Amino acid sequence: MASKSFYAIISGAGSGTVETNATAGRAAAVRFAKAYPVVLLARKPESYNAIVDEIKQAGGQAFGITADATDEAAVNAAFETIKKELPGSKLAAAIYNVNAGFSRKPFLELKREELDVSLDAAPKGFFTFAQKTLPLLLESVSDSPHPPSLIITGATASIKGSALFGGFAAGKFALRALGQSLAREFGPKGVHVAHAIIDGGIDTPWGKAYVANDGAEDGKISPDAIADAYWYLHTQHRSAFSQEIDIRPYVEKF
Amino acid sequence: MASKSFYAIISGAGSGTVETNATAGRAAAVRFAKAYPVVLLARKPESYNAIVDEIKQAGGQAFGITADATDEAAVNAAFETIKKELPGSKLAAAIYNVNAGFSRKPFLELKREELDVSLDAAPKGFFTFAQKTLPLLLESVSDSPHPPSLIITGATASIKGSALFGGFAAGKFALRALGQSLAREFGPKGVHVAHAIIDGGIDTPWGKAYVANDGAEDGKISPDAIADAYWYLHTQHRSAFSQEIDIRPYVEKF
Amino acid sequence: MASKSFYAIISGAGSGTVETNATAGRAAAVRFAKAYPVVLLARKPESYNAIVDEIKQAGGQAFGITADATDEAAVNAAFETIKKELPGSKLAAAIYNVNAGFSRKPFLELKREELDVSLDAAPKGFFTFAQKTLPLLLESVSDSPHPPSLIITGATASIKGSALFGGFAAGKFALRALGQSLAREFGPKGVHVAHAIIDGGIDTPWGKAYVANDGAEDGKISPDAIADAYWYLHTQHRSAFSQEIDIRPYVEKF
């Protein structure tokens, strides 16, 4: 039975789209909805409508808000909406799962706009999201069922700047920097800031044709397993916070 | 209800001793005993007797074997004993939690024997433990309830060679190297090798007088929280293995 | 005797300003001017005029161009100017030494504009600089006296997101990501991309009042020593490129 006095918010959830992260966002929404009402932020209603229905049918509570994570005004408006929709409810968990403008190409062919997309979606979008959610998470420290959590989706490119992935890695490195800094600033105040390095392809409905790890069974990461990891991170005792975990298929080279 | 056909083994468990890790070993034993019969390896019966009783009283199954993790013959004999005590049972999880000869002192005062203690307890002891357990874990891949797991207890000194901690760090770095290598070799075969960086003081019954993090509440790591982390690692889906997680109190500087 | 057919360019040089990096930029300019004509990019003529004079008095060749590293059009114009000023000369070394908007403050007081300054000066400014210089460096591979080099000034915040330094670290992490990626893409083509982690305060004329490392002698990094490091990196044999070095005072805690 979900507690109505605390809710979770997920930025970057979706289904049926080309966004890999979004699939993990959907799974996280479903997982956290077992405990909390869930708010979904996405750029288009198509991204969250099916998830909201799925959660409601399972007896949970959820609603979506259309907002571009990189648009400060839109994010501000979203939190006004939440205040009205969930009056008196406090924030228990915030997940930043926005795609960071993945593009693989020779550096000299990379457009500055492509770097901008990566920086907008990763450090800038997260900056806005964190500035809105951290004050709310701090308010929940005294009475939330688990330590209030801010969880960030990273990637292989968060720790390695591979050839041809410079633009993508720039955003992901910057996102990780912010996450580390916030963990060090807000951990002692009781908020758990964690970063997950998703080191492998995610198993998405629309990406079945994409073969990873030579087509090995379970060679792509189950979105549900990512959701389990996020739920585990959220429920960690405050004497034992993880700041960073890596997640990869058993067959992945690393 | 514990499955009788799979068991877990923990090297380096104890209670009421001066060994910090051992407290985490006890908690892990209790946690894994909810699912499996548990075998405890320790140098002295005093280290495991109380844990065995505790597990039995809680309805679990456990027994201890006296063996020094760094003594190859003793470890071999221990596994012969297990075969007799748990006929037909297969290994689901192995935890290497042996203390690595912690000593803090100026390098020029460090004795070669102190370095040896660290290397014996960390890479050498683990080497023997891994060579005995990995073949058994491989045999369990096809039918164990969760991916067979080899979990290693690391420390801050696994990733940072601080001043005055060279001997301790040498062993812990080497242990981490072996863990990484085994994760890469045995992951694709279905065995999950994970390394946990315990980055902070553990809250032990005998160490209440030791003040960490200015005496902050929950400023020392709960052994139960470490056990939860190990159980979480053990139950991860094989498409989403974590190789390394860090664990520290919310107030810890890092 | 400086070779006239190859030149070096330094973005972010200065003296007498409040910019710490700039002091290292000045030293690098003086050092590289022993071998090459040097072009100085800075936002204001005041930043490079004295350095140009100093180099000329020492018998070297140098000139400055006023350009904001984060302004794409201005950087483009600068390279047009170079073509006219040094006709037929090829690029041997490019140093990106631009300050990245250092600010230390609680995250909830940080303005989005402060994050922008960091991202503009670090990944974005470098992106533009690298896109202009890499094609020129590639042209020099066959005949430059040393492997053509692109050298990046990093900081402690390039590898650690400390509390209160999130915005600064975001830019510096992103800059490092780009550097790694370019090293992997352009190394095999013969261009040496190297990143220097300047882990400590730099000894500047204007910062004598700032005490580092309890006022220890040589407790702040000599700009000349940074210049030596950059020159060493530039002259490394292509069979032995360093991608990253750290530089810190002997008394620095790390």
Added chain:
Amino acid sequence: MASKSFYAIISGAGSGTVETNATAGRAAAVRFAKAYPVVLLARKPESYNAIVDEIKQAGGQAFGITADATDEAAVNAAFETIKKELPGSKLAAAIYNVNAGFSRKPFLELKREELDVSLDAAPKGFFTFAQKTLPLLLESVSDSPHPPSLIITGATASIKGSALFGGFAAGKFALRALGQSLAREFGPKGVHVAHAIIDGGIDTPWGKAYVANDGAEDGKISPDAIADAYWYLHTQHRSAFSQEIDIRPYVEKF
């Protein structure tokens, strides 16, 4: 002209042997002999005889001592010999370049003796070498021409535990741990402890048949370039010590 009042010592030099590191040791000996008398420690006279001759013919001063770096008594005797051979001379630089028992094989085929070889040659041998040389280096802080230096040869396996390289990596990780710890303890006392990650095959006279990087020109690391790096590290100003550098061919994947 070599200063006679300071000398350098290199443990693990050789030529014409199957030891890759030794080739770098030879080059380092030749490089440091331009400035200092050089003492060569090796297990067999055949390893150093040719180098001693080469240095003498070039006008330098050198002699070899037969000692197994892992044999404490032999190392002690070696330093007694040095005292007699170079009376009044002080130690300026010590290089630990001993091979660490490289073996590539499945973990379950690895013998405990092979792990021992790696641990003996890396952390244990270095421990003895460092305990003998650090007191001598401390004595040189006040008047040596460059900051007294202890330089360690690492490898890819110092930072990555690859599959099948666990035993080798265990030793190399442990060696790096000790190096870090000593850098932090002895840096503030004026001794420069540096660790070089040699990330690639070294170009040896006897290994010409071994093809690295698809046979690319300069695809194997020049031993002379390693020697240059060590000399550069030795001559760094104490306000700008590097603790770690990586060295790899321009064509190396990393």
